[in-house]
Amino acid sequence: MKTIAAVMAASAFLAACGSDEADDETTTPDATDETSEETSDDSTDESTGDTIDYPDLSGETIDVASDWSGAEQANFEAVLDYFEEQTGASVTYQSLGNNVATALGTQIEGGGAPDIALVPQPGLVDQLVDSGDIVPVTENVVAQVDANYAETWRDLSTYDGELYGVWFKAANKSTMWYNVGVYDDAGAEIPETWDDFMSTLQLVSDSGVPGLVVGADVGWPLTDWFENVYLRTAGADMYDQLAAHEIPWTDESVVEALEILGDLWGDETLVLPGGAQRSFPDSVTAAFTDPPEAGTVFEGDFVAGNIADQTDAVVGEDANFYPFPSINGSEPAVMGAGNVAIAFNDDEATMALMEYLASPDAANIWIELGGFTSPNQNADTSLYPDEVSLAIAEQLTSAETFRFDMSDLTPSAFGGTEGAGMWSILIDFYQNTDDVEGTAQALEDAAVAAYGE
Structure with a gap:
């Protein structure tokens, strides 16, 4: 079983996750007509010399589930389409929605778990390994x-010394997206500090656009806000301690981060009303619709896909980002953060798809x-569709400090369940930013219950 400390120790080195060799001659299957013609059933990635031997899986059905929907689901289904073409499977x-732990748990309990979940x-x-619901991957994977x-x-x-997963997707969740036209019209410059950020939002608001x-209707974007602020105010060591619940959520470091967020979220002159009822996708639309309803929206690199x-709006022209x-x-x-593929059986078809997900072909x-940002070192970075996507990947790989999404490291009941734990408590705080102490206590009470203390 893996401890939080082990996960933290590993995540400290995530700067190694990308390849800086953008000139590699790795091709993208099905990316263009030419590359499709060059790709055979026995696909070799030149940068590794490693061959994927796609088996004949005609007649086999593989069920895959994840939290992706909308643009992300469509893009992942394109990845799966290539595997189908190569194998006949x-x-x-199936999208599990925002409440992955509950949805997956229900399927497992009912005997209907997917073959693979990301x-x-x-x-x-960690919980699924401990319960014996998932299996280690095979030697090919x-x-x-x-x-x-x-x-x-x-x-x-x-x-416990065995590999159980393939990290297929990484996410840089420290990106602030802005409407280039709105910023230009307001005479706003890219802020580097929090004080400058607050001044920039005020300048944009004064121009007539909030x-x-x-978007906070389910809560997870608010946990990302908190984690970014906390990482910067408390530092990496305290971040690790809070994730492991080695310090209480009533600690002064938590209170400080909540106060900073409260000053922002509670300022009606800066923030478009309706956040507690607005979904994350709708928040992206609001910032990049025509005419725009707001100038800035925070979330991870996946915002680029939502914009498109x-x-x-065109990413790199009408839409751009700056670091948190x-x-x-x-x-x-x-x-x-990221999505790791795990398998509920070691059937040939299941493991063939796991092997594919670990290959540059899929990435x-x-x-x-x-x-999309890939942690696959041999993925072809020259294929990132624009300079913005490449810059996001480079920010991830060159960061002096990296930490994995805290809510994903905690027990699901605290950090990953809709209507409960961090998600619910931070929505309440978003709606009542004056109650900092009460919010900290509510977080601590929920953490104690989830950690079984």
Whole structure:
């Protein structure tokens, strides 16, 4: 079983997750007509020399589930389409929605678990290993992971010495997205510090467009806000301690982060009303619709995919990002996350798909489609569709400090359940930012219950 400390130790080295060799001649299957013609059933990635031997799986059906929907689901289904073409298998995808732990738990309890799930919570994987619901991957999958991933990613999915998962998708969740036209019209410059950020939002608001839009109806974007602020105000060591519940949520460091967020979220002159009822996708639309309803929206690199899917804005022209601002002189830091593929059986078809997900073939398809950062070292970074996507990946790999999404490291009942724990409590705080002490106490009470203390 993996401890939180082990996960933290591994995540400290995530700067090794990307490849800086953008000139590699790795091709993307199905990316263009030319590359499709060059790809055979026995696909070799030139950067590794490692061959994927796609088996004939005609007649086999593989069920896959994850939390992706909308643009992310469509892009992942394109990845699955290529596997189907190469093997003859039929792969069905189901979105588990925001409440992955509960949805997956219900399926397991009813005997209907998928063959593969790609989950965003290492804490949940830990629980599934402990309960015996998932299986270690086979030697072929291990070989792909060894060939294509930095040791840190193997460590993040290794339990009791056995590899259980493939980290397919990484996320840089320290990106602030802005409407270029709105900022230009307001005469706003890119802020580097939190004070400058607040001034920029005020300048944009004074121009006639609310400075910020927040989508908070299910709560997870608010946990990302908190984690970014806390990482910058309390530092990486305290972040690790809070994630492991070695310090209480009533600690002064938590109170300080909540006060900073309260000053922002509670300022009606800066924030577009309705955040507690607005979904995250709707917040992206609000910032990049025509005419725009707000100038800025915070969330991870996947915002690029939402912009492309939901609006007519062009990433890199109408939409761009800047790093989450420094607070109190904090050094550059990234809070990130990802989805790890885990298997509920070791059937040939299931393990063939796991092997594929660990290969550059799979990563390259989604890289080119956008809204995706791959932890696969041998993925072709030249395929990132624009300079913005590449800059996001480089920010992730060059950050002086990286920490994994705290809510994903905690027990699911506290950090990953809709209507409960951090999600619910931070929604309440968003609606009543005056109650900082009460919010800290509510978080501590929920953490004690979830950690079984």
